Amino acid sequence: MAPNNDNDDDTSLEKYNVDWTGHYRGSSSIVVRPKSTEEVSRILSYCHKRRIGVVPQGGNTGLVGGSVGIGGEVILSLEKMNNIECYGKKDGSVIRADAGCILEELQNYAAKNGNLVPVDLGAKGSCQIGGNVSTNAGGVYYYRYGSLHANVLGLEVVTPTGDVLNLGYDPVSHLKDNTGYHLKHLFIGGEGTLGVVTKVSLRCPPLPVSRGAMWVTCASLSDVVRVLTLARTDHLNEILAAFEFMDRDVLELVRAAYPSIRFPLDIGNVTPATTINNDTIIDPYSILIETHGSDNNHDREKLESFFECIMEEGLVVDGVMAQNLGQIEDFWKIRELCNPATAAMGYVYKYDISLAAIDFDSFIHDMKVRLIDASHDQQKAASSDKNLICGNWGHIIDGNLHCNIVSPNSFERDSELLKIIDEGIFEEVMKRNGSISAEHGLGQYKNEYMTRIKTPSTLRAMYDIKRVFDPHGIMNPGKYLPEPSAESSPE
């Protein structure tokens, strides 16, 4: 059907039909792996004419089921399109890459030229830059370097009709360019519903000359927020690059899943206990702070005086500063194990929400109360021991909480429980004017919420945009936008 459809055998389809979570499964029998924009264009034009659904697929690490089919669509994998080149002055400050480049390879390439790719996340070894752009991935340095909307200078995309759009890719758009609608922004975070991103040009800032990090623990989330405020304003300010928090529940899961892992501190030191509905919940918090600057001595002094201040003010229970780059990487390794550790321990009900940092505490508390009630009801109904574990971590500096509810030792999703948790999360997030998807997107999991969070006229505008690019609705069907209702359907 399509050029270079070099599937090896039936079993090779499995990896394209199952995503990272293992939960979302498609039944596609055709995977195409084009090697050039021209091939992407021919494939899409073929499918458009015959109204065949197409799912663009990057590294398949998305967490909302966006990258696998629903009804046996053709999977268009970008994995064979992976060239990288420096652009302009060849100093690596602007790099251009095919959409299928693995993020970590792009980072290594940029680093060789003394630059940094302004997006970094735990899935960097598998996710692709095209997937990052299509999900508008956030990651750990979002606060410092900004979003992909700010850092993508240009894109090349292929629309479902097979047209190739050069959206500031060649020549690469200048940082300032106010000419016409900036269509690239529709594809950043568009989750493959408007077309296929084939090439990306990115602004890459210089690598920091000095990097520092510390790991501290707090007894309460209000202390975490006070540490965050001090770090952001008076103390670390311009050198602050990342501020991640993890709660004890998730770190205990990391320890259980990876018994040989060494923690920077003995996380068991901090033991203030809270009791909710007679169940004891221990709630210490760990924070990983990283700084990026240009002068080692200056940055180290700042970190040390910050550390003294938060100790003196009694905001932290304990802490340690990284002595070298290896220790910084060790700190990050623990943070990056949060996702796989929860997945290793049981079925994970995953949530990725935005809230004001000061609301994290009450949100987590209220969710835990709901979970204890849900667990008790479940136990009564199923006479089984199903204590749910609620592990939390995230980019608190961006107001981004990853709330992960693990059903230990059971890898099956319980759809009744899912409904209860989904609704609980939704209500608690809405009560606090938050967002139900901070960075993972909508996919096939969260698209139905759109009717509850967007007005009919906003949704109508989105359907109109979709129709302009994809009149036959072949791109990633059943994802992102919900089925139109009478109120929101296009005129």
Ligand SMILES: Cc1cc2nc3c(=O)[nH]c(=O)nc-3n(C[C@H](O)[C@H](O)[C@H](O)COP(=O)(O)OP(=O)(O)OC[C@H]3O[C@@H](n4cnc5c(N)ncnc54)[C@H](O)[C@@H]3O)c2cc1C
């Ligand atoms: C361990 C782990 C940690 C993570 N941490 C973070 C994090 O910190 N921040 C964050 O934002 N996300 C995070 N994620 C989620 C995920 O890694 C990101 O969403 C990532 O950007 C997806 O990239 P991908 O190449 O795997 O895309 P896929 O999963 O293959 O696809 C994701 C979506 O993009 C579409 N798509 C992919 N490529 C293209 C293309 N070239 N053109 C058009 N559409 C395309 C797909 O159709 C799908 O809808 C994490 C995931 C894991 C497993």
